[in-house]
Amino acid sequence: MQRHLLVKTIVIVVTILVCIYGVIGLPKSKTELENNLAHNIRLGLDLKGGSHLILQVQVQDAVRTTADHAIDSIKSDLGKEAIDYSGIDRNDPTTIDQANSIQINIHGVAQGKTGQFRSLIAERFPQWTLTPVSATDYRMNLKPSELVDLKRRAVDQSIQTISNRVNSLGLTEPVVQQHGRADAEFEILVQLPGVDDPARVKDIIGQAAQLEVTSVAEGPFASQEQALAQKGGVLPLNTKLAFYQRGENGGQWFLVSRSPVVVGEDLRNARASQDEFRRWEADFTLSQDAAKRFERYTEANIGKQLAVILDNQIRSVATIQSKIGDSGRISNLSSEQEASDLALVMRSGSLPASIVYLQESSVGPSLGADSVREGIAAAIAGLLAVVIVMLVYYKRSGINAVLALILNTILLVAALSYFHATLTLPGIAGIILTIGMAVDSNVLIFERIREELRSGKGVVAAVDAGFGKAWWTIVDTHVTTIVSCLFLFLFGTGPVRGFAVTLVIGLLANVFTAVFVSKTIFDYELSGKTQMKPLSI
Numbered sequence: 428m429q430r431h432l433l434v435k436t437i438v439i440v441v442t443i444l445v446c447i448y449g450v451i452g453l454p455k456s457k458t459e460l461e462n463n464l465a466h467n468i469r470l471g472l473d474l475k476g477g478s479h480l481i482l483q484v485q486v487q488d489a490v491r492t493t494a495d496h497a498i499d500s501i502k503s504d505l506g507k508e509a510i511d512y513s514g515i516d517r518n519d520p521t522t523i524d525q526a527n528s529i530q531i532n533i534h535g536v537a538q539g540k541t542g543q544f545r546s547l548i549a550e551r552f553p554q555w556t557l558t559p560v561s562a563t564d565y566r567m568n569l570k571p572s573e574l575v576d577l578k579r580r581a582v583d584q585s586i587q588t589i590s591n592r593v594n595s596l597g598l599t600e601p602v603v604q605q606h607g608r609a610d611a612e613f614e615i616l617v618q619l620p621g622v623d624d625p626a627r628v629k630d631i632i633g634q635a636a637q638l639e640v641t642s643v644a645e646g647p648f649a650s651q652e653q654a655l656a657q658k659g660g661v662l663p664l665n666t667k668l669a670f671y672q673r674g675e676n677g678g679q680w681f682l683v684s685r686s687p688v689v690v691g692e693d694l695r696n697a698r699a700s701q702d703e704f705r706r707w708e709a710d711f712t713l714s715q716d717a718a719k720r721f722e723r724y725t726e727a728n729i730g731k732q733l734a735v736i737l738d739n740q741i742r743s744v745a746t747i748q749s750k751i752g753d754s755g756r757i758s759n760l761s762s763e764q765e766a767s768d769l770a771l772v773m774r775s776g777s778l779p780a781s782i783v784y785l786q787e788s789s790v791g792p793s794l795g796a797d798s799v800r801e802g803i804a805a806a807i808a809g810l811l812a813v814v815i816v817m818l819v820y821y822k823r824s825g826i827n828a829v830l831a832l833i834l835n836t837i838l839l840v841a842a843l844s845y846f847h848a849t850l851t852l853p854g855i856a857g858i859i860l861t862i863g864m865a866v867d868s869n870v871l872i873f874e875r876i877r878e879e880l881r882s883g884k885g886v887v888a889a890v891d892a893g894f895g896k897a898w899w900t901i902v903d904t905h906v907t908t909i910v911s912c913l914f915l916f917l918f919g920t921g922p923v924r925g926f927a928v929t930l931v932i933g934l935l936a937n938v939f940t941a942v943f944v945s946k947t948i949f950d951y952e953l954s955g956k957t958q959m960k961p962l963s964i
């Protein structure tokens with residue numbers, strides 16, 4: 428008996444020490460204690476303050492991009508099949524409402540090749556509907572099911588990309604999810620607790636970060652007009668003009684290829700670094716396939732120039748000195764912050780479409796501090812009221828319940844710290860509800876013990892029977908509540924999920940404290956007594 432009690436005591440003491448360490452660490456001063464508490468107990472947007480953003484994905488951009496890729500593929504396939512045509516173009520939907528009207532127009536298809544042309548489109552572009560306009564002209568429209576899927580994927584990819592960028596900033600439990608309003612079409616909700624510089628975060632979120640490493644055909648030119656004048660006003664096939672900013676007062680124009688050697692999807696990693704002159708740059712590493720392609724290209728084009736283009740603006744131009752393997756860099760960046768932000772955006776991928784900020788609001792830290800104080804005051808008031816009732820109604824056994832209750836609260840707070848969970852106002856409500864559930868478990872046990880004592884059983888037998896019979900009742904009540912919390916977590920939004928998580932952790936802690944810890948305290952009180960006195964309950 429004594430040996431079992433010793434083992435149980437060691438388990439309880441170790442658990443308490445681990446919990447306390449998880450909350451406050453090993454502070455050497457009051458300041459360090461406060462810092463540890465602030466770091467380990469993470470507060471949500473409603474408590475800490477921060478930014479609340481609602482974005483709208485401009486899905487028409489993704490639709491236009493899809494149409495452009497289809498046009499490039501059609502041109503290539505028609506050329507391979509020797510099918511003559513006079514031109515291919517598309518309309519230009521500029522709003523979300525116009526996205527469904529995307530249309531590709533194919534003009535002047537050779538009449539002798541119409542059957543071959545229709546077969547090619549049907550085979551290689553099944554997501555498009557081909558409609559004849561005349562004997563030589565055709566119209567292609569994206570199928571409705573494909574349009575719905577394309578727009579959904581644009582929103583999902585935007586959420587994933589924004590999440591990657593926001594998480595890389597080290598923010599505490601940011602929320603990035605599709606907005607739940609009924610009339611919220613293609614909208615994303617972003618909540619950033621404790622953001623000191625929302626303008627910087629908005630800038631990082633909004634960057635498209637479309638990376639291209641492409642060959643330089645000619646340049647530099649002093650102006651766009653000079654470049655066009657030298658080409659007779661018409662650029663060579665498969666080329667475009669790109670601007671290279673050089674300092675604050677001006678820049679240069681280069682004629683570059685439209686077919687990049689490397690694109691953003693080929694990136695494996697990117698990071699900020701410094702060159703031999705301690706100037707900041709962003710280094711990037713390519714995937715295995717892209718590295719082989721880049722290596723073949725640079726080996727065959729030594730002495731020629733390459734341009735690194737980000738969001739249609741040249742960030743650096745370099746001459747190929749030797750064969751280049753799986754890495755590259757964007758140099759001449761102004762600061763560590765710019766290099767870090769650029770690397771972050773490159774790592775997290777490209778947004779499939781531009782975004783528009785529909786709403787931005789800030790929750791001040793003073794509101795968060797008031798909420799914390801009021802929540803803590805409510806929890807303490809409820810806890811004191813419960814303690815007084817338990818001590819008055821259950822006498823000395825009430826002390827047992829109070830100790831288990833305090834340990835239950837410590838376990839819950841420590842679990843939130845170890846799991847890096849965020850405490851919100853609904854989370855505080857979950858803690859208060861957990862206190863009520865813990866008291867309920869102790870009431871079940873104590874009333875069972877009273878029933879056994881009334882039936883004439885001895886004190887030890889009554890305690891054992893009370894805990895044994897109350898055990899399955901406690902399990903049943905806790906399991907049903909945990910199942911309810913599971914549904915709240917699966918179908919709820921951020922605050923509702925926080926409430927569910929907090930309540931589940933509290934319920935699991937309650938099983939440990941109400942049964943294991945409370946029973947151990949009773950065993951200590953009853954062990955080693957030669958003459959058993961009536962139980963104070």
